[in-house]
Amino acid sequence: MRSEPIFALIDCNAFYASCERVFRPDLAKTPIVVLSNNDGCVIARSYDAKPFVKMGEPYFQAREKLRRHGVVAFSSNYALYGDMSERVMTLIESMVPATEVYSIDECFAELTGMAQDLTLFGHRLRLRIAQCTGIPVGVGIARTKTLAKLANHTAKRLQRHTGGVVDITDPVKRDWVLRNTAVKEVWGIGRKMTAHLEGMGIRTAMDLARADAWTLRQRFNVVVEKTARELAGTPCLELDDVDPPKQEICSSRMFGMRLSELAPIKQAVATYVGRAAEKLRAQGSVCKRMRVSIRTGMFNPNEVHHAQGAWVELPYPTCDTLLLTRLATDAVERIFRPGLRYSKAEVLLMDLRQPGDFSGDLFAPRQSVARDRLMEVMDSINERWGRGTVRAASVPAAPDWGMKREMMSQSYTTRIDQLWTVRG
Structure with missing residues (x-):
């Protein structure tokens, strides 16, 4: 008899800011923001920086405010973030049967058939990633990918109570999370869709799970129907082993x-x-x-x-x-x-x-x-x-027109001349 599928979503906490903190332990308790290309606007915030600056806020407008509140700003260092992401994903792959890398800081894992306490496994996974990379993660475990996303959201929202791991494979725990989560927090439900659903009286994830799936499909689309079925515990989304080639x-x-x-x-x-x-x-x-x-x-x-x-x-x-x-x-x-x-x-x-x-x-x-x-x-x-070692002759090594990155950290993991050094 085939086991019911079980999925986990592992999501790095404030990933860009966490990458910067790994090599700057002196900033462990300092709010951090990361800026977009050319130091344009805020694209990432540590949790303790969120009260002081909005996502997408232009840096030139927020600069004085950040200085006043002791928030440290970094230029985006995508080489560092990409390498740290690969290390995290490699660790996850070594501990689970199958994975699907969803984004630079998120990974779905299949835990079907694992004969152990899944909550304890989630904590062990978090500890291993933290020990080997220094990156904190949250782990959500459930019977469907959409519920795993919701469990992960709950693990982060109630970090002090959950320790960063939430397992809602049990129907009682699943229903508690559904009742206590607004519909706008459900994976794939955007701002416009939230307004439509709230107009139908669907305000929580539980309301959506109990809604008639066929009606949702007729009124909206098959994606919303699948989301509702997944919240109710019916798997509609499988793990994608390999990303299809990009069309552009x-x-x-x-x-x-x-x-x-x-x-x-x-x-x-x-x-x-x-x-x-x-x-x-x-x-x-x-x-x-x-x-x-x-x-x-x-x-x-x-x-x-x-x-x-x-x-x-x-x-x-x-x-x-x-x-x-x-x-x-x-x-x-x-x-x-x-x-x-x-x-x-x-x-x-x-x-x-x-x-x-x-x-x-x-x-x-x-x-x-x-x-x-x-x-x-x-x-x-x-x-x-390293990128650019061999390149077309028309590509300069250090162009004057290059992106402005006045606050970029070192490429600690990808350039030998910028390795982390410890002085006694």
Whole structure:
């Protein structure tokens, strides 16, 4: 007889801020915020920083307030966060039968058939992650993925009482959580949907679980129906072992300063092409179309506003950084307008497929084996020695137009010259 499925959701607490604290133990009791690209706005907050600043608040407006309350701000350090995430996920994978990485700081795990106390296992998992990475996590355990999300939310909301682990596989505990959770906290129920559901008298997760699923499907969609069934204990969502290949890959950044000359804009586009092509090869795909766009700042009333893009039809399906770079920079020349102050560029790779899936002309050109091998060697060198070790000649090592990161921490885990040092 097949065991009923059991899922866990492991979610890192205030992940970006927690990563910064791992290597700054002196900030263990200091509120922390992390800023977006170019130190624009607040994108992450430690729990003790939430009373002082809103998510998305522009840093230039909040700077004095943060200083007054002793909140420390960091520029985003995505290399550090990505590496710490991989360490956490690897630990989880070593302790459970199967996982699905949901985001950089969340992971679903399947616990079906595990012959042990699941609450104790959740605490053991938390302890192992904290000991090996320094990252605090919450663990929610339930019969469905939606309920596991809800259990995780409860584990964090009632941290002092739960110790960061909540198991609601028992129907009595599940019903208590459902009754005491607002419907807006349910996974996948956004602000607009909350308003619609509350208009129907559905105000708690329990109300949604008891609602007629077929009526919800007719009035809204199948997603809301599945959510209600999952809350009632019927599994509708399985664990996804492998993420499907992306259908589009975008690399887009704001410049660290306004650019009025063509040369640095071409350098920026070449840099973004290189990053997009790395992602393309990482999922084993090739692309047939590309869109390159540049734009000025759009919010200053004293500046001319302009945005333009160009489509590029590639000669053959490719993942060749050098070919993509040459065609993308040629496209920039066509859309650049002198006298404007540009603030952002974007490269979008489209029509992505696996090699061999394109049914083109038998005699049409195709990417050479030698170029495939060159890309493999470049990726292996960059993986071992760091991104940008080998790059297109048009990509500078330290561009003047690069993102502004005046408060970025060191890359403690990904750069040998920035390893953590302890002085006696």
